[in-house]
Amino acid sequence: MGEKRSGPYFCGIDAAMDVLGGKWKSLILWELHAHGTRRFGELHRNLPGVSEKMLNQHLRELAEDGIVDREVFAEIPPRVQYSLTAEGRALNAALAALGEWGKRRIDRIGAQRVHGVA
Structure with missing residues (x-):
């Protein structure tokens, strides 16, 4: 796989976005948080629009980043099978406030x- 990312970073947000870059990574984290351990096919079915190649690439990068x-x-x-690590659970907790902000934006x-999604 590619070289592990290790900065330099301007700030904490910069370092976090390095891990979360792209649309699908945060949705993968949400899916694993909401449903626990998942196989590749389950993730692919529950994330409509993501290609197998992109999903595989993002899963490998998230695994490399711990x-x-x-x-x-x-x-x-x-x-x-894929599941969140302790670091992944901590990242999801940090994203909770951003998710709440996003829900308010959707309403505003x-x-x-998307049908069936809270």
Whole structure:
């Protein structure tokens, strides 16, 4: 995989956004927080619009950053499960206030929400 990111950073937000860069990473974190351990296919089905390539890339990067645990089972075919690490749970807790702000924005601007999502 690619080189591990390690700064330099201007501030804490810069370092956090380095881990969260892109639309799908925060949604992967939300999905794992809301539903616990997931297999790749479950994540792919529950995140409509993400390509398999992009999902795989983001999961690997989140694992490299210590946010997601990638557990491979020695089976045929191989089974891989993803779950949040302690760092991932801490990051989700830090994002909670941002999520609440976003919900208020959705209401304020009258944007539609994806069906079935809180």
